[in-house]
Amino acid sequence: MLSVGSTDDLSGVKFVYGSVRSPSGAAMVPFSARDATGSGVFSATIAIPARGETGDWFVANLQIVDKAENALALAFARATVPEGGALRVVSSESDATAPDVHRVSIVKGSVGAGEKNQIVVDVDDDRSGVALVTGAFQSPSKSAFIPFTCTHNGESPSWEGDVAIPENADCGEWTLRQLRVVDKANNSAFLSMDSPQVGRVSFVVSGGGGCDSEPPVVDAMYFSPTAVSNAAAAEITVTVTAHDDGSGVASLSGWIDGPIAANGQSPRIYFECAPDPKDKDAPMTARITVPQFAGKGTWRVTLAQVADKARNTRAYNRDDPALRDASFTVD
Numbered sequence: 001m002l003s004v005g006s007t008d009d010l011s012g013v014k015f016v017y018g019s020v021r022s023p024s025g026a027a028m029v030p031f032s033a034r035d036a037t038g039s040g041v042f043s044a045t046i047a048i049p050a051r052g053e054t055g056d057w058f059v060a061n062l063q064i065v066d067k068a069e070n071a072l073a074l075a076f077a078r079a080t081v082p083e084g085g086a087l088r089v090v091s092s093e094s095d096a097t098a099p100d101v102h103r104v105s106i107v108k109g110s111v112g113a114g115e116k117n118q119i120v121v122d123v124d125d126d127r128s129g130v131a132l133v134t135g136a137f138q139s140p141s142k143s144a145f146i147p148f149t150c151t152h153n154g155e156s157p158s159w160e161g162d163v164a165i166p167e168n169a170d171c172g173e174w175t176l177r178q179l180r181v182v183d184k185a186n187n188s189a190f191l192s193m194d195s196p197q198v199g200r201v202s203f204v205v206s207g208g209g210g211c212d213s214e215p216p217v218v219d220a221m222y223f224s225p226t227a228v229s230n231a232a233a234a235e236i237t238v239t240v241t242a243h244d245d246g247s248g249v250a251s252l253s254g255w256i257d258g259p260i261a262a263n264g265q266s267p268r269i270y271f272e273c274a275p276d277p278k279d280k281d282a283p284m285t286a287r288i289t290v291p292q293f294a295g296k297g298t299w300r301v302t303l304a305q306v307a308d309k310a311r312n313t314r315a316y317n318r319d320d321p322a323l324r325d326a327s328f329t330v331d
Contacts (some may be wrong), residue, residue, distance in 0.1 A: 002290075003084075004033055004042045004062070011067035011293040022089075023055030023078070024096045025297040027186035029102040046087075051128040051185045054071040054094035069267035071259065095127035098189035099181040102157070106176075108205045113209030114167040119201075121150055121159045121179070128184035133159040135179040137203075140172035141213040141221035144311040163203075168210035168247035168310040175200040196223040212246030215314035216306045219243060219327040230294045230330050237306075238271055240284045245252075247276050248310035252284060254316075257299035258330070267295055294330050301326035 002020070002127045016033040027049070033042035048057065064072045076085065100123065107118040121133050125154035133150035146169075150161035176198050179191040191198045205211075219241040232316050242249050253272035260266050273286035290299070301323050307313045316323055 002031060002033065002044050002059070004064075008066040009267070011070075011291065013040070013042070013064060014067045014069075015063070016044075018033055019060055020046055022053040022057055022058050022096065022187070024053060025060075026058070026098055026188065027053060028188070029057075029186060030135060034125075038312050048089055049128070049185045051095040052089050052091055053096040053185065053187070054091050055088055055138045056086045057089050060089075068291045068295065069269055070261050070265060070295065071265050071267065073265060080239040089249070093127060094183035095125075095183065095187060097126060097183075098187040099123050099130045099183050100126040100188075101179065101181055101191060101195075101197050104162075104176065104179065104197050104201045105174040106201055108203060110204045110206045111165055112206055113165055113169045113171075113211075115165050115208070116144055117163040117203055118167065119148060119150065119161050119176075121161075121181075122157050123159055123181055124157045125183040128187075129186045130159065130181065131180040132159070133179070135161075137163060137174045138177040139170040139174055139213065139312070141170050141312070143213060143215045143313060144170055145177065145313075146174070148309060166209075166247070166310045168212040169205050170207050170213040170310065171207055171211035173202050173204050187294050210246050210310070212308065212310035212312060213271050214244075214246060215312035216242050216244035216308045217247045217314070218252070218304060218306055218316055218320075218322040220331060221301060221304065221323055223326070225327040225328070225330060226292050226328045231294060232294060232295060233292045234290045236288050236328055238273065238286045238288060238291055240273060241287075241299060242284065242306055244308045246312075247289050248280060249284075250307050250309045252306045253302055254289070257301050258295045258299045258300045261295065269299070290328075290330060299328050299330060307331060 020029045031044040033044035103122040136145045136147045148161040150159035256269045258267040268322045271286045273284040276282045302318045304316045304326040
């Protein structure tokens, strides 16, 4: 059981979460703590995996968010973690090594849009056993990703996963961009395109759809109302106009950052919206709640990501012209 004592001078603490890491850093256990009694002590149960690495596990990062969305983000090494933030783990079968990937292959060298391909990953682990294999393929234009999750094929070392091709997927060579493997002791390894097992794995989408290689475009984004008081919680509507000449807009999400706090960090509000299924050309809308005691000043969209039905995505930041009106003021 991990307990974190935290106080906030005005709105009160809302969330406490973070992760505990193994001595080597290969394993991580996330946690989310709750204040069940209202005493200001947030507690979480930490489940150390069987065959977890022997040594001192420690709180590697901690994020505390108050009800006005102000955040305190902290990162620690074993030598800098506050007192009480470490525990000794003893195991007769200690596992400190991530799984080994020996070979990655794709079943079909060429597929049509809307079809499925399959990836086969030969992977093993010397102690606790493989628990998870995930990854993603990237489109020829590099605008789209297709994620996949593998399952174990019986007693063999092979893990297999379906790769579902969107109906209007970009035509050409899709390459394996990343692969993540995790064992039952939570040790994980990431393999990028620089890895010899990953870098040469690809397949071709030969057609059959619209060959959509272009991400959607955000035309404008604005708020209504554009000014609210922090004396009480207030609701604001986000309106977004966007278009896609290929498969059509599928979703948009992002976050709004408030004025920088005394600790150098900004409060943040997340939002997401989708097209109206009855009118795909209508503006997208989302409602956000500006909390009581929210920081006074300008709140602005600093990141927005829009995706189409072919999985092409485009990211916008606060300097993009499309977001010039994407702000509101808290008084």
